[in-house]
Amino acid sequence: MNARVLPSRPYNFSAGPATIPAEVLSQAAAEMLDWKGSGMSVMEMSHRGKEFDSIHNQALADLRELLAIPSNFRILFMQGGGLAENAIVPLNLSARKPDQVMDYVLTGSWSQKSAKEARRYGEARIAASGEADGFTRIPDPASWQLSQNASYVHLCSNETIHGVECHQLPDLKALGSDAPLVIDFSSHAASRPVDWSRVGLAYGGAQKNLGLAGLTLVVVREDLLGRALPVCPSAFNYQTVAENNSMFNTPPTYAIYIAGLVFQWLKKQGGIETIEARNIAKAQLLYDFIDGSQLYLNKVAKGNRSRMNVPFFLRDEARNAAFLEGAKAAGLLQLKGHKSVGGMRASIYNAMPLAGVQALVDYMRDFEKTQA
Numbered sequence: 001m002n003a004r005v006l007p008s009r010p011y012n013f014s015a016g017p018a019t020i021p022a023e024v025l026s027q028a029a030a031e032m033l034d035w036k037g038s039g040m041s042v043m044e045m046s047h048r049g050k051e052f053d054s055i056h057n058q059a060l061a062d063l064r065e066l067l068a069i070p071s072n073f074r075i076l077f078m079q080g081g082g083l084a085e086n087a088i089v090p091l092n093l094s095a096r097k098p099d100q101v102m103d104y105v106l107t108g109s110w111s112q113k114s115a116k117e118a119r120r121y122g123e124a125r126i127a128a129s130g131e132a133d134g135f136t137r138i139p140d141p142a143s144w145q146l147s148q149n150a151s152y153v154h155l156c157s158n159e160t161i162h163g164v165e166c167h168q169l170p171d172l173k174a175l176g177s178d179a180p181l182v183i184d185f186s187s188h189a190a191s192r193p194v195d196w197s198r199v200g201l202a203y204g205g206a207q208k209n210l211g212l213a214g215l216t217l218v219v220v221r222e223d224l225l226g227r228a229l230p231v232c233p234s235a236f237n238y239q240t241v242a243e244n245n246s247m248f249n250t251p252p253t254y255a256i257y258i259a260g261l262v263f264q265w266l267k268k269q270g271g272i273e274t275i276e277a278r279n280i281a282k283a284q285l286l287y288d289f290i291d292g293s294q295l296y297l298n299k300v301a302k303g304n305r306s307r308m309n310v311p312f313f314l315r316d317e318a319r320n321a322a323f324l325e326g327a328k329a330a331g332l333l334q335l336k337g338h339k340s341v342g343g344m345r346a347s348i349y350n351a352m353p354l355a356g357v358q359a360l361v362d363y364m365r366d367f368e369k370t371q372a
C-alpha cells in the first residue's frame with residue numbers, strides 16, 4: 001500500500017455498499033490509469049490476460065490464507081449478490097433425491113427472503129424461527145427441527161437488518177443431521193475466522209466487508225459440486241464455474257481487484273484474528289454505551305448481538321430527525337435504520353476504525369445531554 005498521507009474523511013456507517021479502507025481507495029486511485037506499468041486500467045484488461053490472471057490468483061491465494069480455507073473447498077467469484085444466491089443455492093444443491101427437502105433457519109429478514117425464494121425450487125421447510133421474538137434472538141440449535149432428508153440446512157449467520165449474529169456455527173452432525181450447512185455470511189465475511197469443518201458452502205456479496213458491489217463470493221466444498229438441477233443456468237452452476245476458475249463468463253474484474261486490495265489490507269492489519277479482536281472491542285464499546293444510556297436502546301439478546309450491524313432506537317422517536325441531522329454535521333454518515341425496522345443502525349465493518357466508533361459514542365453522549 002502507498003504510504004502517503006490520506007485526507008481525513010467522515011465516518012461512514014452504511015450497511016452496504018459500505019466504507020472501504022482509505023488505503024485501498026488511495027491505491028486504486030493511484031493505479032487507475034496505469035496498473036503497474038501495463039499501460040491499462042484494471043477495468044480495461046482482458047480477464048484472460050496475464051495481468052488480470054496475476055490479480056485474480058493473488059486474491060484467491062490471499063483469501064485462502066486469511067480465512068484458512070481448506071484445500072477441499074473451492075473459491076468462486078460470481079455475480080448476482082446474496083439475493084441471486086437464494087436461487088442459485090437450491091438450483092445447485094436441492095436435487096440429491098426426489099423426496100428431498102431444504103431446511104431453513106429463520107433469524108431475520110434476509111433468511112426469510114432466502115426461504116421464500118427456495119420454495120420456487122423445492123420444499124423449503126422452516127427448521128426454526130426467531131420471528132415470534134421479533135428476531136431479537138437466534139433459536140437455540142438444540143430446538144431446531146431438522147429433516148432427515150434435507151439436501152442442506154440454510155442459516156444467515158449475520159442478519160444485517162435485525163443485527164443478530166450466530167457467534168458459533170452449529171455442529172449439524174451433533175444435532176442429528178448429515179446435511180451440509182449453507183451460510184449466508186454476506187455481512188460478516190472476513191470479520192472473524194470460519195470453522196470450515198461445520199460448513200458446506202458459504203456465500204456473500206462483497207459490498208460490506210470485501211469491497212465493491214457486483215462481486216459475490218462463494219466458498220464451496222468440492223463434494224457438493226455436480227448436484228445441480230438440469231434447469232440451473234450454466235453461468236450459475238457451481239461445478240461449471242469451478243471448472244473454469246470463475247472464468248466461464250467474464251467475472252466482475254474490477255471488484256475482484258478491489259477485493260484483492262482489501263485482502264492485502266487485512267493481511268497488513270495482522271490477519272483475521274487481529275481484525276476479529278478489533279471488531280469485538282468496537283462492538284463492546286458501542287453496546288456498553290447503549291446499555292448504560294437512558295435514551296438509546298438495543299433489543300437483541302446479548303449473546304446474539306451482531307458485531308457488524310448495531311441497530312438501536314431512541315426511546316423518544318420524535319428526536320430521530322435531529323439525531324441524524326446532528327450526526328451528519330459531526331461527520332457521522334448513513335446512520336438511519338433500515339426502513340422495515342426504523343430507528344438507527346451503525347454498521348461497523350472491518351474498515352471502520354475504533355476511532356470511528358468512539359466518535360459515534362461521543363456524539364451520542366453529547367446528543368443525550370443536550371436533549372435532557
Ligand code: PMP
Nearest residue numbers: 081082083084110160186187205
Ligand atoms: N443477505 C444479507 C445478509 C444481506 O445483508 C444482503 C444485503 N444487504 C443480502 C443477502 C442481499 O444481497 P444483495 O443485495 O447483494 O443481493
